[in-house]
Amino acid sequence: MYSNLSEEDLKVIKEVTLSLLEDEEGIDPEVARRTVDIILRREAIDEEIAGELGVDPREVRKVLYKLHERGVVSFRKERRKEYRYPVYAWSLNLREVLRRGLEIKERELEDVERALTNDMSHPMFHCGNEECPVLSFEEAMECEFRCPNCGEMLQEVDMTEERRRMEELAEELKEEIRRLRELRERLGGSGPD
Numbered sequence: 001m002y003s004n005l006s007e008e009d010l011k012v013i014k015e016v017t018l019s020l021l022e023d024e025e026g027i028d029p030e031v032a033r034r035t036v037d038i039i040l041r042r043e044a045i046d047e048e049i050a051g052e053l054g055v056d057p058r059e060v061r062k063v064l065y066k067l068h069e070r071g072v073v074s075f076r077k078e079r080r081k082e083y084r085y086p087v088y089a090w091s092l093n094l095r096e097v098l099r100r101g102l103e104i105k106e107r108e109l110e111d112v113e114r115a116l117t118n119d120m121s122h123p124m125f126h127c128g129n130e131e132c133p134v135l136s137f138e139e140a141m142e143c144e145f146r147c148p149n150c151g152e153m154l155q156e157v158d159m160t161e162e163r164r165r166m167e168e169l170a171e172e173l174k175e176e177i178r179r180l181r182e183l184r185e186r187l188g189g190s191g192p193d
């Protein structure tokens with residue numbers, strides 16, 4: 001289907017597609033994974049996918065409908081001689097997957113960078129109890145450095161570790177974004193859609 005894409009590229013696209021279903025309930029993750037694996041490579045009829053997977057076609061359709069809601073799959077109504085009724089042939093829109101994936105990663109990166117420049121460049125205070133909130137200097141001052149929740153003394157939080165973790169996350173996201181953009185570039189004008 002896409003001769004200029006490697007197995008590794010397809011794996012990336014598959015992961016992005018599955019990440020779009022992450023918060024969906026009522027979807028069998030294994031059915032989702034294997035359905036995406038098929039429509040990533042070729043157009044396929046839902047019943048054929050179900051047959052290949054050995055599952056109820058309804059399970060496959062649930063996945064396809066959710067992906068359709070996300071705008072990353074398209075279908076064509078078809079008449080085939082082996083079916084008495086019209087069937088639907090589904091395919092994954094790779095470019096749309098990359099566009100959605102990039103949108104999400106770019107937003108995540110923005111959030112991380114905002115946290116690094118705003119929240120983490122100021123000292124924060126906490127009492128040490130997990131269920132209690134972390135407070136800014138102003139908030140800590142207002143309650144005279146006692147936790148408003150449990151009354152313990154507030155201590156300045158050492159943000160070094162958290163900062164390092166966030167910086168690493170930002171680098172990972174930049175790398176993923178670079179990869180997705182490069183893939184989108186390579187996908188270019190070729191392909192069936």
Ligand SMILES: [Zn+2]
Binds near residue numbers: 127128132148149152
């Ligand atoms: Zn507390």
